[in-house]
Each structure stands twice: as structure tokens, then as C-alpha cells.
Amino acid sequence: MRIYLSLFVFSLVILAGCSPINKKNRIKKTFEAATQKLDDAYYEDAIVLYSKVLEMDHEVIDAHLNRGVAYYESGHYALALADYNEVRQTRPEFNDVLFNRSYTYLAMKRYQMALEDLDLLKKIYPDTAIVYNIEGFVYGEQKDYNQAKKSFEQAVVRDSKQFDSWTNLGVMNYHLEMYNEAEEAFDKALEIRGNAPEVLNPLSLVYLEQGRLELADSTIDAAIRLVADQPYFLNNKGLIQIHLGNYALADSLINRSLALDSSNQMAKENLELLKSKY
Numbered sequence: 146m147r148i149y150l151s152l153f154v155f156s157l158v159i160l161a162g163c164s165p166i167n168k169k170n171r172i173k174k175t176f177e178a179a180t181q182k183l184d185d186a187y188y189e190d191a192i193v194l195y196s197k198v199l200e201m202d203h204e205v206i207d208a209h210l211n212r213g214v215a216y217y218e219s220g221h222y223a224l225a226l227a228d229y230n231e232v233r234q235t236r237p238e239f240n241d242v243l244f245n246r247s248y249t250y251l252a253m254k255r256y257q258m259a260l261e262d263l264d265l266l267k268k269i270y271p272d273t274a275i276v277y278n279i280e281g282f283v284y285g286e287q288k289d290y291n292q293a294k295k296s297f298e299q300a301v302v303r304d305s306k307q308f309d310s311w312t313n314l315g316v317m318n319y320h321l322e323m324y325n326e327a328e329e330a331f332d333k334a335l336e337i338r339g340n341a342p343e344v345l346n347p348l349s350l351v352y353l354e355q356g357r358l359e360l361a362d363s364t365i366d367a368a369i370r371l372v373a374d375q376p377y378f379l380n381n382k383g384l385i386q387i388h389l390g391n392y393a394l395a396d397s398l399i400n401r402s403l404a405l406d407s408s409n410q411m412a413k414e415n416l417e418l419l420k421s422k423y
Contacts, residue, residue, distance in 0.1 A: 175198050
């Protein structure tokens with residue numbers, strides 16, 4: 146079961162410069178065009194345009210920052226890290242870049258480096274929930290569910306309206322087999338964002354573990370109505386059908402899940418479970 150995180154990125158538009166007016170105008174127009182591409186999720190186009198800005202003036206730090214975002218979003222993590230390091234070196238007082246860099250270290254599975262940036266952020270922003278939410282994500286990725294749970298608990302103490310924090314806390318409680326606490330956390334998340342499929346899906350598994358099979362089935366159905374053909378949702382509904390004794394339906398659902406995502410290991414395990422039943 147995955148954990149959920151909303152990315153925290155920047156789109157700054159402050160331009161530095163002591164350049165001739167025509168050059169400054171070209172930089173400004175190119176920067177604005179790049180930022181529009183970034184906002185519209187045309188990341189490769191944004192990278193090209195921010196690179197043109199930096200060819201004209203390498204000291205436009207916001208271009209490094211935003212190009213780092215575009216690199217990150219397009220999966221070029223090493224290049225994103227290089228841009229964030231440039232920002233950190235050139236503008237050390239701009240601490241918010243540490244959020245971006247910690248995400249990038251996380252994506253690169255450089256967990257200790259991510260935690261070091263987060264420790265700095267905790268000192269700078271001790272009351273900011275997002276720092277603890279990212280920290281919980283780092284521990285969760287390492288399957289240190291106890292420590293992740295503590296981090297997400299710290300996040301919701303600081304901001305009880307953090308949807309991601311409550312959702313992730315529910316997932317950690319599920320992994321720790323603390324099903325009543327998981328249900329409470331998921332309910333809190335649904336109070337903030339009702340009918341969120343990313344909550345309904347794991348909540349259905351909590352109900353399954355509690356033996357509330359009909360409720361589990363109706364909850365996963367609600368998630369599937371919101372996101373059709375989601376392989377993990379279909380697999381989980383298949384698992385619930387196994388427990389309900391609906392083996393033919395389970396077989397259809399799990400095989401449909403595998404057709405959509407052949408790498409789904411849980412679906413493969415559920416097929417083996419199904420074979421043992423009939």
C-alpha cells in the first residue's frame with residue numbers, strides 16, 4: 146500500500162540583473178514563457194526555455210530553481226539536484242529550496258541526505274507540518290513504519306487539516322496492524338476531502354482486516370466509481386471477493402488488474418491465494 150505526498154514546488158518570477166535593457170527584456174520574456182510551460186506541465190519545453198535564460202545570464206537563480214522543478218517532475222533527478230545545489234550555494238538564505246532538495250534526495254533513495262535537509266528545516270520551521278509529512282514519507286519508504294507514524298503524528302499536531310498527513314498516518318497504522326487507529330486517521334482525511342479514492346482504497350482493506358466484508362466491498366466500489374480501471378483498486382476488490390467467496394468474480398478482477406499492470410506483485414500473490422480456494 147503506497148503513501149501519499151503532495152509536492153511542494155516553487156514558481157518564482159523575480160529576475161536579477163544589471164544587464165542592458167534589451168537583454169533584460171529577452172530574459173524576462175523567456176523566463177515568463179518557461180514558467181507558463183512549467184505551470185502547464187510541459188516540463189521538457191520548460192527546461193529548454195530556462196536553459197536559454199541561463200545562457201543569457203547564469204546568475205538568474207530563479208531559473209535554476211524552476212528548471213530544477215521541471216527536471217524533478219520529468220524524472221531527471223540528478224539534474225534537478227544540481228540546480229538546487231546551485232541555488233543553495235548562491236542564495237544560502239533561501240531555505241525553502243531545502244524542501245525541493247529533500248524531495249529529490251527521496252526520489253533518488255538517498256534517504257540520509259533527505260533526513261539531513263529535513264533536520265535543518267525542522268530547526269528553521271519547527272511548527273510547519275509539511276516538514277514532518279515529508280520526513281514520515283522518507284521513513285515510510287524505508288519501511289520504518291513506527292518512525293513514520295511518529296512523524297505523521299507530529300504533522301497533524303501542527304496542522305490538523307493536512308489531508309496527506311492523515312492519509313499517510315492511516316497507511317502507517319495499517320502496516321502496523323493498528324486497524325482501529327488506521328480507520329480513525331482515514332476518517333479524518335475524508336472529513337477534509339470527502340470521497341477521496343486514495344483514502345477509500347486503503348480504508349476498504351482496513352475494513353477487510355476487521356472482518357467487515359460488506360463494508361469493505363462497498364467502500365472499494367466507491368473508489369472504483371471515482372477512478373475506473375485503477376489496477377490496485379481492482380486487485381483489492383478481487384481480494385475482498387475471495388474473502389466473500391465470490392471466486393469467479395475475484396479471478397476476473399485480479400486478472401484485469403494484472404492486464405493493466407503486470408508488475409503488480411500483490412495481484413500475483415492474490416491469484417495464488419485464489420488458486421488455493423478453488
